[in-house]
Amino acid sequence: MSDTMVGPLMVGLEGQSLSAQERVWLGHPSIGGVILFSRNYSNPAQLGDLVASIKSIKSPDLLVAVDQEGGRVQRFVDGFTRLPSQHQIGMQFEKDPDGARELAWMIGRVMGFELREVNIDISFAPVIDLYMSGSDVIGDRAFHSDPDVVIDLSGALCAGMRASGISPIAKHYPGHGSVTADSHVTLPSDPRPFETIRSTDLKPYSAYRDVGFKGLMTSHVVYPAIDNQPATFSTRWIQEILREDIGFSGAVFSDDLNMAAARTIENIHTRILSALTAGCDMVLFCDSKADLDAILQSVPSHTPTSGRFRIETLYGSESECLDQKQLADWCGRLAKLG
Numbered sequence: 001m002s003d004t005m006v007g008p009l010m011v012g013l014e015g016q017s018l019s020a021q022e023r024v025w026l027g028h029p030s031i032g033g034v035i036l037f038s039r040n041y042s043n044p045a046q047l048g049d050l051v052a053s054i055k056s057i058k059s060p061d062l063l064v065a066v067d068q069e070g071g072r073v074q075r076f077v078d079g080f081t082r083l084p085s086q087h088q089i090g091m092q093f094e095k096d097p098d099g100a101r102e103l104a105w106m107i108g109r110v111m112g113f114e115l116r117e118v119n120i121d122i123s124f125a126p127v128i129d130l131y132m133s134g135s136d137v138i139g140d141r142a143f144h145s146d147p148d149v150v151i152d153l154s155g156a157l158c159a160g161m162r163a164s165g166i167s168p169i170a171k172h173y174p175g176h177g178s179v180t181a182d183s184h185v186t187l188p189s190d191p192r193p194f195e196t197i198r199s200t201d202l203k204p205y206s207a208y209r210d211v212g213f214k215g216l217m218t219s220h221v222v223y224p225a226i227d228n229q230p231a232t233f234s235t236r237w238i239q240e241i242l243r244e245d246i247g248f249s250g251a252v253f254s255d256d257l258n259m260a261a262a263r264t265i266e267n268i269h270t271r272i273l274s275a276l277t278a279g280c281d282m283v284l285f286c287d288s289k290a291d292l293d294a295i296l297q298s299v300p301s302h303t304p305t306s307g308r309f310r311i312e313t314l315y316g317s318e319s320e321c322l323d324q325k326q327l328a329d330w331c332g333r334l335a336k337l338g
Helices: 020-026 044-055 086-095 097-117 147-163 194-199 235-246 268-278 292-296 305-312 324-337
Strands: 009-012 031-036 063-066 068-070 167-173 215-218 251-256 282-285
Touching: 009 292, 020 031, 020 292, 031 044, 031 282, 044 063, 068 097, 086 097, 086 147, 097 147, 097 324, 147 167, 167 251, 235 268, 251 305, 268 282, 268 292
Parallel strands: 009 031, 009 282, 031 063, 167 215, 215 251, 251 282
Antiparallel strands: none
């Protein structure tokens, strides 16, 4: 383990190679990771070069992450296996539970293998929110409406990811699937009492040992029966319920602090510090066109020691041995679904 501290800010990039200014920003001690999007990708070779340039900037390496869930949220498509949505697997579970578990594991294995081939550390997956047909933002990104099925299938997907050496990061704690509004454009509110949330949306998070994710991402949803702050900024949700009551010891990431629901705190400096104070180990700021110079002046230069240890467990590792013929078969099966 390096003596150098890991910064608490994960940022987005503008293009498919690093600009001179981005190289300077990424060298700042407050930045500990980079999240990539479709705008950063053209083909696997270009992506591998970009990740290599990111990781060459400092030691310890910057963590590199992506949302590669499958379905409508898959940032890298051409040159990667087209993955089905999680809800397709959930529907398969209704007819063939064992077959659905196999497919979920296969998604994790193939997705993780392809990402590790280009040295990416983290995929923000699986989505362990509950399925609700009226949800604008989650919907078919979720496996199922039954939390026990979500636990079952997400556990299989996480096992496949871990076998490929990629870190699974579940989302969106404590549950985004039961609200209709999209937190990218407004602040959703879930008025249900805590006991209802605990027995439904929160259940997959409480089963984190069975599911096997190494970290989670918070939601920008407010649950007024529990706290008047969105979960990302809530000490009650992160430190009391997640850490103390549930006993979760993995890393906590915020969702993008540039989303509309997070901008209920107007000042970005206050937003970042509020999320870190609430208990996030690393916060995301994905606006690639922002002037980071002003932002970095107020961001702590490192995560607290406990958060540092949690973050440093997330670097990618070597994949378990994988027969290329078997991989090609899995990719073909998944591509037919995707």
